[in-house]
Amino acid sequence: MTDMKTRLPAGGRAALGVIGLVQAAFAFLAFWDLAHRDAAEVRGPKPLWIPAILVNWVGPASYFLFGIRR
Template sequence: MAAKKRWSEMSSRAKVRIVVAGVVQLALQAAALRDLSRRTPQEVNGPKRAWVAASFLNFGGPIAYFVWGRKRAGNEPRPR
């Protein structure tokens, strides 16, 4: 395992990557939480509380919500 570096020891490129990843994570979570708050329970696959909790799981939770958590309008097939 690589030795941990302190923030001050990281290159500028590494710092930018970390900040960008954090911003993307927060944006995904905010989008998922906003979408969840605007949908009725009938428009969500599974309990809304479970999806809210899942949205706090790094990138995977919000992405999973957008892929599997929302019901499609009508009987449209899911894109493959």
């Protein structure tokens, strides 16, 4: 039997779903950009950015803020 205190209301589940989709889209955009960008335009080796981007929110944000040469 599920304890009512541990259940998330429908609005909470929906909000978590939306947050998850936004995070996945953010990571997808970072991977897409990394794949299509020339290595000279990326700070550091491109293969090292792959595991970094997998870190929720921090990885894609770090790539877009610090990984791209401007």
